[in-house]
Amino acid sequence: MSAEDFSILLLTLRVAAVSTLLILPLGIGAAWLLSRWKGRGKVSVETFLSLPLVLPPTAVGLVLLEMLRRSGPVGRLLDRAGVEILFTWKAVVLATAVMSFPLLVRPARAALEEVDPRLIAIGRSLGRGGLDVFARVTLPLAWRGILAGTLLAFSRAFGEFGATILVAGNIPGRTQTLALAIFHRTQIGRDASAFRLVALTVVVAFAAVWTTEILQRRRSRYAGRDVTARPAT
Amino acid sequence: MIELDFRLPLAPFTLNVSARLEGTAVAVLGPSGSGKTSLLEVIAGLRRGAVGRVALDGEVFLDSESGKVLDPEERRIGYVPQDSLLFPHLDAAGNVRFGLKRGAGEKTFAEAVSILEITSLLSRYPATLSGGERQRVALARAVATEPRLLLLDEPLAAVDVELKERILPYLLRVRDEKKIPFLYVTHNAGEAGVLAREALLLQEGRVRAIGRVDEVLRPAVLSSADPDASFENVFAGVLEPIEPSDSTAYLRISDEVRLLVPRPIGVAAGDRAVFGVLPDDVLVSTKGLERSSVSARNVSAGEIIGLEPVGADTLARILAGGVEWRAKLTAAAVADLDLSTGKPVWIVVKTHAFRRLR
Numbered sequence: 314m315s316a317e318d319f320s321i322l323l324l325t326l327r328v329a330a331v332s333t334l335l336i337l338p339l340g341i342g343a344a345w346l347l348s349r350w351k352g353r354g355k356v357s358v359e360t361f362l363s364l365p366l367v368l369p370p371t372a373v374g375l376v377l378l379e380m381l382r383r384s385g386p387v388g389r390l391l392d393r394a395g396v397e398i399l400f401t402w403k404a405v406v407l408a409t410a411v412m413s414f415p416l417l418v419r420p421a422r423a424a425l426e427e428v429d430p431r432l433i434a435i436g437r438s439l440g441r442g443g444l445d446v447f448a449r450v451t452l453p454l455a456w457r458g459i460l461a462g463t464l465l466a467f468s469r470a471f472g473e474f475g476a477t478i479l480v481a482g483n484i485p486g487r488t489q490t491l492a493l494a495i496f497h498r499t500q501i502g503r504d505a506s507a508f509r510l511v512a513l514t515v516v517v518a519f520a521a522v523w524t525t526e527i528l529q530r531r532r533s534r535y536a537g538r539d540v541t542a543r544p545a546t
Numbered sequence: 547m548i549e550l551d552f553r554l555p556l557a558p559f560t561l562n563v564s565a566r567l568e569g570t571a572v573a574v575l576g577p578s579g580s581g582k583t584s585l586l587e588v589i590a591g592l593r594r595g596a597v598g599r600v601a602l603d604g605e606v607f608l609d610s611e612s613g614k615v616l617d618p619e620e621r622r623i624g625y626v627p628q629d630s631l632l633f634p635h636l637d638a639a640g641n642v643r644f645g646l647k648r649g650a651g652e653k654t655f656a657e658a659v660s661i662l663e664i665t666s667l668l669s670r671y672p673a674t675l676s677g678g679e680r681q682r683v684a685l686a687r688a689v690a691t692e693p694r695l696l697l698l699d700e701p702l703a704a705v706d707v708e709l710k711e712r713i714l715p716y717l718l719r720v721r722d723e724k725k726i727p728f729l730y731v732t733h734n735a736g737e738a739g740v741l742a743r744e745a746l747l748l749q750e751g752r753v754r755a756i757g758r759v760d761e762v763l764r765p766a767v768l769s770s771a772d773p774d775a776s777f778e779n780v781f782a783g784v785l786e787p788i789e790p791s792d793s794t795a796y797l798r799i800s801d802e803v804r805l806l807v808p809r810p811i812g813v814a815a816g817d818r819a820v821f822g823v824l825p826d827d828v829l830v831s832t833k834g835l836e837r838s839s840v841s842a843r844n845v846s847a848g849e850i851i852g853l854e855p856v857g858a859d860t861l862a863r864i865l866a867g868g869v870e871w872r873a874k875l876t877a878a879a880v881a882d883l884d885l886s887t888g889k890p891v892w893i894v895v896k897t898h899a900f901r902r903l904r
Contacts, residue, residue, distance in 0.1 A: 434592040435631050438618040439645030440691055449644070453635045 314509065322513055325490040328402055329470035332409040333463060336417055340466070341459060344421035345447075349430075363415045370412060370475025377408060377480050404481035405488050409470035417466035420529070424458020425451065461528040468521040472514060548572070548695070548729075552598030552608065554588055556581060561588075561596075561751040569602070569695070571721060573738030573759060574731045576748035577772040582731045583628065585748065586697040589729070590625040591618035602695055624688030624726070628699040630680040632672035638683045639668040645691035658690040661719050678711025685713060689720055696720070696728035712903045715820040717741060718782055735763045736778035736822060736872075747771055765861040765872070766854040777861055777872045779823040780903070781805060787815035794843070794897055797821060803867040806843040807900040820903045827899035828873035830862060831892040832883050844895040850887050853880065866893050 314322075347359060365373055380387045381399050391398060398404050428451050436446035452459070474492040481488035483497055491514050498507035548569035554561040561581040574582050587593035589600060591607060600608040602623075607616045632641050642658060643651070659665055662682040672680055688696055698717065714737050720726060721741065732738055738745055738759060745762035747755040749771045755762045762768070768775045783799035790796065795809040797819060807821050835845050848866025855861075860880050864871045871893050875885070885891070 429631070431592070431627070431631055432633060434590075434618065435625065435627070436633075436644065438590050438592060438621070438623055438625050439687065440619050440622065441645065442619055450633060450635075 314513070315506075318506075318509055318513070320486070321489060321491055321494050321510065324402070324486075325471060325492075326517075328405045328409060328490060329467055332406045332413065332470040333417075333467045335406065336410050336414050336466060337463060340414060340417035340462065341421055344418045344459075344462075345425055345451075347418070347422045348425035348428075362418055365412050366415050370473065370477075371479060373411060374408060374476035374479030377411065377476060381407075381480065399480055400482045400484065400488065402481070402488055405477050405490060408476035408480050409473040412473050412476050413466035413469035416469050417462040420462035420465065421455070421459045424455035424461075427458075428454045457528045461525045464521045464525045464528075468518050468525075471517055471521070547601075547603055548589075549599065549601040550585075550589075552588060552596045552600055552610075554581075554584060554593065554596040556584060556751060559751040561585065563748075563753055565746060565753055565756050567744055567746065567756075569729075569744075570727045571741060571743045572727075572729045573742035573745040573763075574729055574748065575733065575735070575738060575745060575762070575768060575772060575775065576754070577774060580748040580772075581751040582748055583699055586625065586627075586699055586729065586731065589695070590623045590697055591616060591621050592625070622691070622694045624691060624693030624696045626681070626684045626688050626696070626698045628731075630672070630677075630684040632675075632680055632684055632687070634672050637669050637671050638664060638675070641672070641683055642668075642686045642690050644687060651690065654690045654692055657724070658686040661689065661723055662686040662716050676711065678713070681711075681713045682716055685716060685720065689724060689726065692724075693726060696726050698728060698730045700731045700733060712737075714741065714780070714903050715782075715818070718818070718820065733772060733774050734776045734778055734780070735765070735768055736776065736780035739763055739870075740780045740782050740820070764852075764854065765856050765863070769854075769856040769861075773857070777825050777856070777874075779825065779828065779871055780820065781822075781869070782818065782820045785810075785813060785815050785817050785819055789815075797900075800868055803846075803869050805895075805900065806897050808897060808902070810902050821900040822903050823895055823899050823901070825861060825872040825874035827895060828871055829894040830864065830873050830875060830879075830883070830885070831894060832885075832889070833892070835892050835894060840894060842894045842896045844893075844897065846893050848891060848893055850885060850889045850891055852887060853885060862891075864891060864893055 343362065347355065379385050382388045383392050398407060432450055433446055436450045437443065441449065472492050474496065477490060478493060483489055483493045489497065491510050495507045495510045548567040550563045550565045552563060561584050563585060574585065576582050584593060588596045596608060597610045598608065606614055607621055608614065633644065636644065642655060646655060659668065662685055664682050664686055667675060667679055667683060675683065717730065718741065721728065730741060742759045744757065745759040746753060747762050747768065754771050755767055765777055781797060781799045783797040786796040786798050786804060788796055790806065793809055794806050796804045797807045798804040810819060813819060834847065837845050846866040848864045848871070850862055851865045852863035853860050854863070858877065860875050860877060862873045862875055862885060864873060873893065
């Protein structure tokens, strides 16, 4: 692995980590709302939130680009505040955050839905406020699903290409992540060095997805036991 | 004082409760699916959708007119659901401590643990506890928060709670030592009679009867509303220091009445104990019996105070030595013995018909 490869890996890990940390509170919040919401329109909202999973990443990238350009609705505000996002590492973070958001929300929502609402109710009747019960009951019972979603989102952020290239370009040392570098090297005929990067992505992605699988397979160590089952005494 | 006046639409009917209860010790009875659990959940604030008014000792929990709904965490109600609902990720100690503020509550924790006798369970997780043990931990968890009112959903109905594991003896201790008012859902008229002052009988979401416990628990009324109702004879008393034998003990339940029961293991004289006898195991004789002529050790003269139909059989209510007994008799037996209210009879119960509740 060359020094260049290493700095590309570092940049990619960094933006993927920042992106994941960014969506974590938002994603848990959205997952929690979706897990409790039973009203009309729930399916539509869920579908909308899942769109990045199925849309061409370039389509998502183009929408982001339009919103963020100086004349765009968000770009104008950012410009006034003196914040520059497009074609910086922040744009990479933004693109990967949007693309990986649904991968966090879906497993987290499923895990939160498995938490018996009556346990939450009991927690509150014992005198604990809603947030307190969320931290002491809901999260501890749903952490596997949330962690699984976090790792999936991180993997997605780690390998994102289409949306990133549209809003962040492919600038070596600034916005060039592993996925972009592989594309770049292939374009200029450095196939062997591109494969070195491919190997790197495989190692990181394998570790993340493998951990996710293990977490989801074991589920909660409490969920497997029937709460009303006779004890094995 | 518990004031209830609310409606809650449930799937097959609307729960419609209008009642004022003194509220120190209330038994809630009624067949399965009559709305008992929903009633408790409305009081605890765990069930939305109720319209009307709910208040405890003047504090309004729910008042649809003014739009007031008090959050469950502000009601200070200790709720023990049928399936205990312990937090599966916390050990028993963690469960009992859940409602206690950090640093505070060590005294109430220790008290609850001692009354419910769960010291040996504290480090165990709910999945490793038996149904009865779980109920005790759940009751300790509620008691430790020093609630203004305890709501207990019948633990016996939880399939895995064995008869001997019944929560009743512990509830008696909570009642007598902590003096926390409670509502207790049960199918067992005997338990209700020992434990409660008032009773509320629900049928299909409506109050079928309400009032003093002995009035509501009349077998004819109760059994017509709840075919599963049990009329077990339940006696709470103190074990006497006199030792009739190695295997038996006297349970003193009043100044005049003491019963010869199987000696419980690990219990000393002076300890409280609760025993039950099924009405099926109480014999009735119209002739006086001498203890020297019959093997059963509990023989007592009394008088029939009521004969009430329960299904195809008759439940005879007999006052003997100041204690009411219930004996289940066939119609043929009632006819052959020519039983009627006011008739003097003798009741006969074998020592081994008594089962210790715990």
